[in-house]
Amino acid sequence: MKIAVIGLGVLGASTARALALAGAEVTVFERSAPLAGTSGTSFAWTNSHSKDPRAYHDLNVAGMAEHAELAGPGGDWLARTGNLEWAEDAAGAERLAASVAQLTERDYPVEWITPQRARELVPDLRVPEGVRDIAFYPTEGHVFPALLVARLWGEARERGAELRCPVEVRAVSEVEGGARVESTAGTEDFDAVVLATGRWSEALTASAGHRVPMADPDAAGSATVGLLGFTRPLPTRLDRVLTTPRLNVRPDGGGRLIVQGLDLDAQADPAAPPSPDGELAATLCARLTDLLAGTEGARLESLRVGQRSMPADGLTVAGFLGERGTVYVLATHSGITLGPLLGRLAAREVVAGEQQDVLAGFRPQRLVGRSDLPPLRPARFAGQQ
Known part of the structure; x- marks a missing residue:
């Protein structure tokens, strides 16, 4: 054909x-x-979080398995190193507990771990005071x-x-x-x-x-747009995804990180991309320093407005x-x-x-x-x- x-x-x-x-x-x-x-x-986070209805969840789980099979032992484009997530207030804790319960019912790999265990997985991680339970999703990861x-x-x-x-x-x-x-x-x-x-x-x-x-x-502040910050190389140890209340982070190779603050996406506008050294960039970098040691003085090489296909x-x-x-x-x-x-x-x-x-x-x-x-x-x- x-x-x-x-x-x-x-x-x-x-x-x-x-x-x-x-x-x-x-x-x-x-x-x-x-x-x-x-x-x-x-x-580029591989996952099946909040993917409803069940058929959509199952499709994404199958997609994760397809990545793993395609990569085999040497796929340099797939980092299947897991994801850590926690909540910092009562409402967030309730959302996270409900999500973990649903995923557990669906036989999706997830476990509760302690902050100490989380720091063993990510040595430079700064877990906020008061956080006692962290969800770890071992089969998730990210793609280059x-x-x-x-x-x-x-x-x-x-x-x-x-x-x-x-x-x-x-x-x-x-x-x-x-x-x-x-x-x-x-x-x-x-x-x-x-x-x-x-x-x-x-x-x-x-x-x-x-x-x-x-x-x-192209709708500013809508579900289809989001900010992605790309840092300069940083001397911090991170080899997995973090999805936290104030910042999502993943490695981007060569010591660079990709950072995302979902609440800041309300200010994302494809017609007016923000400056990589402006106020939004400074907010993302400050949140990054709060989250990971070794990121003090972080700067963004670029701050892009992603436009999702939905x-x-x-x-x-x-x-x-x-x-x-x-x-x-x-x-x-x-x-x-x-x-x-x-x-x-x-x-x-x-x-x-x-x-x-x-x-x-x-x-x-x-x-x-x-x-x-x-x-x-x-x-x-x-x-x-």
């Missing part, structure tokens, strides 16, 4: 790899550069998106996949016997097209006659748009956690025509043409994002 994939983020690279492994002739269209969309501005895309796209390229970049796809459509791609490079027909265009999915699905509504990625109901979209079965769409807020899994499942549906039961509740038809969905609630507390 001759198949086009639109977009070269994590989802696009994963799909291209899986299609190429299945023997398809793959052409990837990318309008600017690999990782230029949401994949390049993601906290550029290294993951390098692995996925490298294997696709080795099997003949072709990249056309920079080429902007303006429309896709179903045609007799296949699908058509109209781009700045011309018009070309394929046996099938897979859309992996993240927050730009609504426009392209509309061009195919089956509009899948997405949450507005279908209008907050859940993953995966499936064919029309009855012809030639235009397939993938869109999800959990692109890092689900990327390798969704790419493999999509390839099986496109190439082999084998419906994947785990995707049954995530078909685009539930959303096509809808305009009555309420705005999504932003994540403002640890573990929600």
Whole structure:
């Protein structure tokens, strides 16, 4: 089969790899550069927290397992070193206890540990006074998106996949016997097209006659936007994820850290990116110093506004748009956690025509043409994002 994939983020690279492994002739269209969309501005935490309904939780757990299997013993893009989380007030403690209880009921690996044990796992950790119980999620971790895309796209390229970049796809459509791609490079027909265009999915699905509504990625202070700070190299010891009431932190390689304060996301505006040495940056750095020894004097190299890819109901979209079965769409807020899994499942549906039961509740038809969905609630507390 001759198949086009639109977009070269994590989802696009994963799909291209899986299609190429299945023997398809793959052409990837990318309008600017690999990782230029949401994949390049993601906290990239692999987890299944607050992922409801149960089918969505289970899908994310399967996504975590897919990462582990793909990485094997030497995957340099995956750090499966766990996550630590705690609460600092009564309301937070109640939320965390309820979340841990639900995850335990779902057989999700989580345990309560002491501050002393937490400091054994993270020697430079500063646990606030009064915190007695810390939730540890041993199978969670984080991904280095550029290294993951390098692995996925490298294997696709080795099997003949072709990249056309920079080429902007303006429309896709179903045609007799296949699908058509109209781009700045011309018009070309394929046996099938897979859309992996993240927050730009609504426009392209509309061009195919089956509009899948997405949450507005440009709405300041909404669920789709968030601040990510990238520090300069720091002499602190951290090899895992921390999701705490005031700051989320993970390593970014070379001594750098990524920091995120969910309450500060209310001030995130893609039209007005904040300065890396302004007030918001200073707040993030001060919170970092409170959390980890060795970060005194921390400065940010950049402070970016991430724009999340979120279908209008907050859940993953995966499936064919029309009855012809030639235009397939993938869109999800959990692109890092689900990327390798969704790419493999999509390839099986496109190439082999084998419906994947785990995707049954995530078909685009539930959303096509809808305009009555309420705005999504932003994540403002640890573990929600």
